[in-house]
Amino acid sequence: xxxxxxxxxxxxxxxxxxxxxxxxxxxxxxxxxxxxxxxxxxxxxxxxxxxxxxxxxxxxxxxxxxxxxxxxxxxxxxxxxxxxxxxxxxxxxxxxxxxxxxxxxxxxxxxxxxxxxxxxxxxxxxxxxxxxxxxxxxxxxxxxxxxxxxxxxxxxxxxxxxxxxxxxxxxxxxxxxxxxxxxxxxxxxxxxxxxxxxxxxxxxxxxxxxxxxxxxxxxxxxxxxxxxxxxxxxxxxxxxxxxxxxxxxxxxxxxxxxxxxxxxxxxxxxxxxxxxxxxxxxxxxxxxxxxxxxxxxxxxxxxxxxxxxxxxxxxxxxxxx
Amino acid sequence: xxxxxxxxxxxxxxxxxxxxxxxxxxxxxxxxxxxxxxxxxxxxxxxxxxxxxxxxxxxxxxxxxxxxxxxxxxxxxxxxxxxxxxxxxxxxxxxxxxxxxxxxxxxxxxxxxxxxxxxxxxxxxxxxxxxxxxxxxxxxxxxxxxxxxxxxxxxxxxxxxxxxxxxxxxxxxxxxxxxxxxxxxxxxxxxxxxxxxxxxxxxxxx
Numbered sequence: 001x002x003x004x005x006x007x008x009x010x011x012x013x014x015x016x017x018x019x020x021x022x023x024x025x026x027x028x029x030x031x032x033x034x035x036x037x038x039x040x041x042x043x044x045x046x047x048x049x050x051x052x053x054x055x056x057x058x059x060x061x062x063x064x065x066x067x068x069x070x071x072x073x074x075x076x077x078x079x080x081x082x083x084x085x086x087x088x089x090x091x092x093x094x095x096x097x098x099x100x101x102x103x104x105x106x107x108x109x110x111x112x113x114x115x116x117x118x119x120x121x122x123x124x125x126x127x128x129x130x131x132x133x134x135x136x137x138x139x140x141x142x143x144x145x146x147x148x149x150x151x152x153x154x155x156x157x158x159x160x161x162x163x164x165x166x167x168x169x170x171x172x173x174x175x176x177x178x179x180x181x182x183x184x185x186x187x188x189x190x191x192x193x194x195x196x197x198x199x200x201x202x203x204x205x206x207x208x209x210x211x212x213x214x215x216x217x218x219x220x221x222x223x224x225x226x227x228x229x230x231x232x233x234x235x236x237x238x239x240x241x242x243x244x245x246x247x248x249x250x251x252x253x254x255x256x257x258x259x260x261x262x263x264x265x266x267x268x269x270x271x272x273x274x275x276x277x278x279x280x281x282x283x284x285x286x287x288x289x290x291x292x293x294x295x296x297x298x299x300x301x302x303x304x305x306x307x308x309x310x311x312x313x314x315x316x317x318x319x320x321x
Numbered sequence: 322x323x324x325x326x327x328x329x330x331x332x333x334x335x336x337x338x339x340x341x342x343x344x345x346x347x348x349x350x351x352x353x354x355x356x357x358x359x360x361x362x363x364x365x366x367x368x369x370x371x372x373x374x375x376x377x378x379x380x381x382x383x384x385x386x387x388x389x390x391x392x393x394x395x396x397x398x399x400x401x402x403x404x405x406x407x408x409x410x411x412x413x414x415x416x417x418x419x420x421x422x423x424x425x426x427x428x429x430x431x432x433x434x435x436x437x438x439x440x441x442x443x444x445x446x447x448x449x450x451x452x453x454x455x456x457x458x459x460x461x462x463x464x465x466x467x468x469x470x471x472x473x474x475x476x477x478x479x480x481x482x483x484x485x486x487x488x489x490x491x492x493x494x495x496x497x498x499x500x501x502x503x504x505x506x507x508x509x510x511x512x513x514x515x516x517x518x519x520x521x522x523x524x525x526x527x
Contacts, residue, residue, distance in 0.1 A: 083489070086489075087490065088491065090488070090489070095478060100481055104486055107488065107489050
């Protein structure tokens, strides 16, 4: 069967059939395994894998829905995810009374506008709206509230939240909508490519660090993150990307480089998130014991939020689209 | 579904979207028993939060207390407190011939559950203020009703005093174990014990 001879719609459909088929197989295997007796430690690992599997299911369904529903649906769905992530982020950052207006603007103006820009495919504006315009607007509102205490710190927290949860995530629907010459309607592949390579990098990085206890690069932030693990994960992400080059508009080597960069950025983004978590004093964003009781969404989106803007920019810059 | 029901669903949905309205049932399960929930009071949002954190089946029989002069002032306020929340109205002006707790006692003798904020007013100091004696009197009159302490966390950040639009920040309501009656305890001791039961539910600060 020649994949290239299929129509675009058929190719995308095939992609989803494969993805959901693999997921289904994994779930069936997991369910069968849970029927068996097992010792405590592998039981914990089993539970953890089950949780990850559920997260992947949710991610895949989200991805499918956003593809099915076109530009507006994709923008809306990622907009909601971004809203929930920002809500979680702000909950853990101790904001003060004077931040109220600034936060309102972040949630109810910046977020919708940024996603509307993504939906309208105004990609030049997409890259500068938050770092340039919002960068000024938020501290101005904050200054007008008249509370000078910890001014820099408070504003930095809000800006950070917006950059990670809004700016970073808004590049996911933007990737779906990016129009390559001769590659129309295949944005789903690009997003899929990004998600797969960053997931690969994440899994490899974790596996390598667990198996070969190298020197942790930053002991106080993450006991398992090592330079060796990171380099291996970047290489594996690159290879995975090269193996997937045929679903992208890239040549194999281009795919290798882009995947390596995206994978590396994703794992580093996770490291940064972990540092933030340590700073906020929580083991996982919003676990049951913390005050929030949220689902730990920030943990899940961290690699995507950091890798998507870099991947998006490199792609646009190199291919001039 | 009536209009009030639909409005109630919408309101609970919005409250969940903005605050998560997570209910943590630490000391008791969410059951359809007759209860008096008493909680710390920091914002106008408190009641909606407790209400949204309750399972849907319990919402209809769990009633808030509303000041009659304020909450019947306009038709909309009256409608929302009467039809959606089934509020118990109390008047703030003391008249000599009437017990201010009478409407509450009436609701309890109907078998309804109540949510009360025994501080009587909103505090934003973090620590709840001393409790007013209404809780003690109700506990005396209705010994069979469970007294459930609750701590509402983070809500002062959602809507600080004087602001109108809420910021989306996750909040939790932690429900504790029923307060036991102790024989021979006087009013002051009881109220202090009740207050400590609420404070004890505050999540540890990271």
